[in-house]
Amino acid sequence: MAAADEKVRLTAQHIVRTLATSKNAADDMIRILSGFDDRFSDLFPSSAASAGAATGDDRSPTSKEESPAIGRDPTKEMSGSPLKSSLTTVQEVNDGDDASEEISAEERHGISEEDSVKLEMAEKLVLMWDSSANSISSLFESSEEAAQYLSAVDDLLSISSDQSLPTSHRVRAESSLQLAMSRLEDEFRNLLSQSTTDNSTPRHSVSLRRMALSDPTPVASDTPESPQGELEHSLSLPISSEVIAPYIVVPDIIFDLKQIALRMIAARYEPELCQAYSDTRREALTDCLVSLGVDKMSIEEVQKIDWPTLDSKMKKWIQALKIVLNGVLIEEKCVCETVFESSENLKDECFAEAAKGCVLQLLNFGDAIAIGKRTAEKLFRIVGMYEALAEVLPELESLFSGHARLFVKEEAEGILSRLGDAVKGTILEFGNLIRGEMSKKPMQYGEIHPLTRYVMNYIRLLADYSSALNSLLADDDAYGSDQGTGASTAEGANLTPLGNCMLTLITYLETNLDVKKKLYEDEALQHIYIMNNLLYIVQKVKDSEMKTLLGDNWVRKRRGLIRQHSTGYLRASWTRVLSFLRDDGLVGSGHSNRNALKEKFKNFNNAFDEIYRVQTNWRVPDPQLREELKISISEKVVQAYRSFYGRSRGQFEGRSASKYIKYAPEDLENHVADLFEGFQGVPGNPRGREAC
Structure with a gap:
């Protein structure tokens, strides 16, 4: 019932405020309401007394402690508003002798009627909105009610700090001020929570700066793919409007x-205010990280994740780091500077308390990756993480100040250093993997070894991170020239740190191929195998940034090696065949000479048929090299x-010639054209390709 009565009283005061455009209108309305229900007399004691005197009514209040309408709008007191007119009317009605005596009494005690x-x-007003009794409705749902309440708080602040006023009044003001602060703290939390109450439909736009985020890890394959699949994050894209906006104030x-x-x-409630802000915003920023795919995980949990899942999380971490530090936290900093404009300490403290947890969650994941097991497949994600953290580090430092800045700076720099160590350690592990790969099964037809494809695609991707890797490898002796690799000092003398690293890794590969x-057993196939693999290495270098890093001399030297192996192939494969085409042992044109010729053609035919049968299976994937070999x-x-x-x-007559001479020169040309195509040829058939 008390709440219902209070609502009635508020309704009455609203009517008075609205209609009190003149003294008579206010007097008439007060008189009518007082006559209707004596509860309204409490609202307007002085006016009701005057009305009672005029009508002979003895129900007018006698206590000077009763207050005027609580529904006034303090922000409009000096603006000539209806509320001012109403208060003026009440004051004029109170101009009687009794009222004059009451005002004089108040003044004698050191406090004015006002x-x-x-x-x-x-x-x-504070009691009416007491948090313990009115916790459902929000004060700030109505701008008018919010303005009245804040004006009331201003009055309480003024009275409680005025040392010229009686202690009893200042104590009363401070007591009400405590209740008001509790309510304002609740309202503060409630307003902050509005940003995260409905993530599905953002209710506002944000001014996140435009960011171009790249996926730093292209897939290593034979088909070159662009490593820079840009993912733009701007206001018009889902990543900002649907994922980021709900977590920004x-x-x-x-x-x-x-x-x-x-x-x-002003009321010296800074600790409670900071607590309210940091609690709410800390939770919102953590939720923002989760929405970006960065869950809160311990180091042990991170290290137990399978690689495909971890790869996805590392990629999301790189994106989240850029989005949060280049966008979300900058917005958060601006909010703090605006909301806490009147307190320099609170600006920094509230932001630090709200943002530190979010930043540490990001850094902790980076630390877990840095100290985790080093495997080759992690390298490019780790380099991407290193680059991303190095890029945002200045921005991260500038966001914080004082002790928080030193703490965050030390944490971030420590993790950046450990990520760098992880990069270098992973490259060393990769080099050990190349040297230690000792598979005993040869490629069946001398083709490019899977190790060559894997290593060259892997090394090619290192060039995409040349800036970071040159910096990381600058002081690393493991990749200096001629560091246990057989690479000549001359080759590595003028190379960058990354160039030396690549030279070392390729030399490991070449050494492994030479062993394989x-x-x-066939020497000729050994040459085909080395040619195929060397040419693949050279092409990968020529078609990428590796050529810039390794230089033209390196390319020319490897092409020279390919020519040497081509000569070695011809010698190993065709020397014996050519021996049957020499004239040694032939004398004149007699019977013995024909027998010698028959033997030579027979041996040539058998040798060529065997080569054709075997080498049509061999494969030379590069069409240019394949054609050069056939021409040779x-x-x-x-x-x-x-x-x-x-x-x-x-020397042969009639049909006897075809008995011994199996191939015409044109047939031999056609058969040579079938070599290295990777299909089973049919000796003696000049269309061996179609016959298989």
Whole structure:
């Protein structure tokens, strides 16, 4: 019933404020309401007394402690508003002899009628909104009610700090002020929470700076792929409007937050204010990280995650770090500077308390990765994390001040250093992996070894991080020239730290390939195998930034090695065949000479058929190298056969020639064209490709 009565009283005072445009209108309304219900007499004691005297009514109040209407708007007292007219009317009605005696009594006790009215109105308004009795409705749902309440708090602050007023009045003001601070703290928390109450439909836009976030880890494959798949984060994109915005303070409420903060700071409630802000915003920023894919995890939990899941989390961490530090926390800093404008200490303290947990959650994940197990597949994500943290470190430091800044700076720099160590350690592990790969099964047809593909695609990606890696490897002796790799001092003399690192890793690979070639019994196939792999290495270097890092001399030297192996192939594969085309052992044109020719053609046919049968299975994937080898064979073998064929054909007559001479020079050309295509050829068939 008490709450219902209070609502009735408030309704009455609202009517008075609205209609009190003149003295008569106010008097008439007060008289009518007082006559209707004596409870309204409590609201307007002086006016009701005058009304009672005029009508002979003896129900007018006699206590001077009763207050005027609590529904006034203190912000409009000096603006000529209806409330001012109403108060003027009440004062004029109180101009009687009894009222004069009461005012004089108040003045004798050191407080004016105006201050007394302010105090009692403020007390009643604060009681009406007491948090313990009115915790459901929000004071700031109505701007008018919020303005009245804040004006009442201003009155209480003024009275409680005025040493010229009686102690009893200042104590009363301080008591009400405590209740008001409790209510304002609740309202402050409630307003801050509005940003995260509905994440599905952002109710506001934010001014996040435009950021271009790159996925730093392209997939290593034979097909070059762009490593810079940019993901733009701007106001128009879902990442900002649907994911980020719900966790940023709504611009519309910042003014209300500032008004509350001003009163709480004036009342020396800074600790409670800071606690309210930091508790609410700390939780919101943590939720923001979760929405970006960065969960709160211990180091042990991170190290137990399987690689595909961890890879995804590392990628999201890089993006989240940039979004949070280049956008969300900058917005948060601006909010703190606006809301706590009247207190320099609170600006920094509230931001630090709200943001520190979010920052540490990001840094802790980076630390877990840095001290985790070093495996080759993690390298590019770790480099990406290192680059991202190094990039935002100046911004991170500038956000904080004082002790918080030193703490965050030391933490971030420590983790950055450990990430750098992880990068260097992972590259060393990768080098050990290359040297230790000792598979005993040769590639069946001399093709490019999977290790070569993996290593060269891996090394090619290092060039995309040349700035960071040159800095990290600058003081690392492990990648100086000629560091246990067989790489010549001359080759590495003028290279950058990353260039030396690449040279070292490629030399490891070349050494491993040289060992693996011995798995082939056929010497000619050894040369084909080395040519295929060396050419793949050279092409990967030429088609990427590696050429800039390793230089033209390195490329020319490897091309020279390929030519050497081409010569070695011809010698190992065709020397014996060519021996059957020499004229040694042939004398004149007699019977013995024909027998010798028959033997030579027979041996040549068998040798060529065997080579054709075997080498049509071999594969040379590069079309240019494949064609160069065929041309070399034709120039040496087919031309020699054509000459021998021309000299010997006349020794045979009629059908006997076809019995011993299996191939015409043109047939031999066609058969050479089938070599290194990777299919089973059919000896004697000039269309071996179609026959298989």
